[in-house]
Amino acid sequence: MAHHGGSDPESDPSTRLYNPYQDLNLQAPITNLYKLQTSPEFLFAEESLHQRRSWGENLTFYTGSAYLGGSVSGGVVGLFSALRNFEQGDTLKLKINRILNSSGHTGRSWGNRIGVVGLIYAGMESGVVAATDRDDVWSSVAAGLATGAVCRAARGVRSAAWLLGSKF
Amino acid sequence: MGTPETSREPCPDRILDDIGGAFGMGAVGGAAFHFLKGTYNSPSGARLIGGTQAVRMNAPRVGGSFAVWGGLFSTFDCTMVYIRQKEDPWNSIIAGAATGGFLSMRQGFGAASRSAMFGGVLLALIEGAGIMLNKFLSQPQMPIMIEEPAPNVAGMPGYPMGQLPNQAPVSVDNLRQGSPSPSPSSSSSAPSSNSSSSWFGGLFGGGKQQEGATAYMSIQLFRFHQIKPGVFTSLRKKQASRGICSMQS
Numbered sequence: 483m484a485h486h487g488g489s490d491p492e493s494d495p496s497t498r499l500y501n502p503y504q505d506l507n508l509q510a511p512i513t514n515l516y517k518l519q520t521s522p523e524f525l526f527a528e529e530s531l532h533q534r535r536s537w538g539e540n541l542t543f544y545t546g547s548a549y550l551g552g553s554v555s556g557g558v559v560g561l562f563s564a565l566r567n568f569e570q571g572d573t574l575k576l577k578i579n580r581i582l583n584s585s586g587h588t589g590r591s592w593g594n595r596i597g598v599v600g601l602i603y604a605g606m607e608s609g610v611v612a613a614t615d616r617d618d619v620w621s622s623v624a625a626g627l628a629t630g631a632v633c634r635a636a637r638g639v640r641s642a643a644w645l646l647g648s649k650f
Numbered sequence: 651m652g653t654p655e656t657s658r659e660p661c662p663d664r665i666l667d668d669i670g671g672a673f674g675m676g677a678v679g680g681a682a683f684h685f686l687k688g689t690y691n692s693p694s695g696a697r698l699i700g701g702t703q704a705v706r707m708n709a710p711r712v713g714g715s716f717a718v719w720g721g722l723f724s725t726f727d728c729t730m731v732y733i734r735q736k737e738d739p740w741n742s743i744i745a746g747a748a749t750g751g752f753l754s755m756r757q758g759f760g761a762a763s764r765s766a767m768f769g770g771v772l773l774a775l776i777e778g779a780g781i782m783l784n785k786f787l788s789q790p791q792m793p794i795m796i797e798e799p800a801p802n803v804a805g806m807p808g809y810p811m812g813q814l815p816n817q818a819p820v821s822v823d824n825l826r827q828g829s830p831s832p833s834p835s836s837s838s839s840a841p842s843s844n845s846s847s848s849w850f851g852g853l854f855g856g857g858k859q860q861e862g863a864t865a866y867m868s869i870q871l872f873r874f875h876q877i878k879p880g881v882f883t884s885l886r887k888k889q890a891s892r893g894i895c896s897m898q899s
Contacts, residue, residue: 539667541670541671541674542666542667542668542669542670542671542674543666543667543670544670545669545670545671545673545674546665546666546667546668546669546670546671546673546717547666547670548670549669549670549673549714549717549721550666550669550721553714582756590714590718593714593717594710594711594713594714595710597673597677597710597713597714597717598677598709598710598713600670601673601674601677601713604670636706
């Protein structure tokens with residue numbers, strides 16, 4: 483779309499101005515700026531309302547951020563615990579070894595656990611959104627509850643299921 | 651090429667996506683594998699319990715290993731893209747070697763270089779397989795009479811002009827004049843050997859046409875780019891984590 487004379491592009495946040503010759507280093511000055519849409523363009527308004535993150539994007543984003551956040555915070559906690567556990571006669575090599583061991587171990591275990599929680603939450607939210615066809619805060623709440631239920635079942639029902647299983 | 655939503659994320663967000671995807675693959679695959687292994691190794695009457703216990707002990711660990719490998723690989727890959735300012739399979743190969751070496755760095759230089767070589771070779775195989783698969787999938791439906799006189803030309807389907815069937819005679823002549831690679835023995839093996847020779851020829855100073863073919867193949871490759879599977883390179887024994895969701899210690 484060529485630049486229309488009436489609307490002010492600065493006040494319209496859904497478009498941006500674009501010069502097609504911007505990378506070419508032409509000698510002549512630019513005469514035309516075009517207004518491009520900043521969001522993806524759809525032919526039908528109903529389709530654009532229906533577009534949301536696919537379940538794969540949901541999965542990788544939540545799992546990735548959960549694992550990264552968990553392992554970074556676990557690494558920091560491990561680093562501080564290693565710094566606290568320094569002994570009197572430690573050489574530099576021993577100190578570095580202690581730091582790497584502790585932060586690596588704590589980071590990995592925290593990252594694993596929080597990553598699994600993120601994975602289950604991502605799967606639940608994609609399932610709830612696909613089932614109810616709504617993508618609002620309540621689907622996130624429902625997904626969080628379901629994730630908590632799975633984790634509780636994994637922890638609490640374990641003892642009961644163990645007793646039941648031993649009877650067979 | 652697809653619209654911007656269907657291609658991969660730009661490079662910083664790509665790392666997060668790769669970590670998540672690798673963790674998910676590792677956790678789900680590890681869950682399936684360890685469930686079967688745990689069920690098999692349990693006494694009868696406690697098979698299901700044994701299977702789920704094995705999953706809860708091992709699946710997060712496997713997922714974490716995959717996630718570490720995938721995250722490091724993606725970081726090195728994005729670093730190589732930033733340094734070299736281009737996207738091609740060499741970035742992935744060097745990133746694979748760097749990941750393998752980095753993960754084994756604490757075991758000493760010999761172990762690290764062995765792991766680096768292993769990672770680089772693995773990535774080279776994966777990238778080569780991806781290129782072959784891409785080439786096979788994107789072969790245009792050329793008429794039979796084109797393939798007979800010039801078997802070495804039929805092996806360059808990645809060239810953009812060869813995509814339209816009604817332009818095939820023109821592009822064949824152009825390709826025949828420009829392609830310096832020798833014609834292989836059989837036309838069935840022409841695509842694979844010719845593509846590899848033209849790809850390497852394009853890298854080590856081939857003509858403009860081979861550069862175009864290489865660039866086009868790389869763009870196609872990155873359209874169908876998959877998350878790389880992880881490889882266990884750490885040799886240390888890991889303690890089993892206490893459970894899937896137990897947050898309190």
